[in-house]
Amino acid sequence: MAKNWYPIIDYEKCTGCLTCVSFCPHGVYEVDPDTGKPKVVNPENCVEFCRGCQKVCPTGAISYFEDS
Ligand code: SF4
Ligand code: SF4
Secondary structure: OOOOOOEEEOOOOOOOOOHHHHHOOOOOEEEOOOOOOEEEOOHHHOOOOOOHHHHHOOOOOEEEHHHO
16 A cells, blocks of 8 residues: 555646556556546555556656655
């Protein structure tokens, strides 16, 4: 459990490719049915200091709460 470590998506940069949703094995994301873009639904499942989804995001849309 990582209270201060979870992804934050910049929806201006996000294209909705869903690479991050497919990539994360921890169920942090779900697809928002309204926008077709990822939504962080289980931030507590995010692994502290993991930057996996950030690395695979083609548009650099993912940062982390602790970075902000
Ligand atoms: S940082 Fe790692 S654990 Fe957290 S959402 Fe991204 S891929 Fe999943
Ligand atoms: S990988 Fe990046 S651009 Fe693709 S859906 Fe996730 S946040 Fe958006």
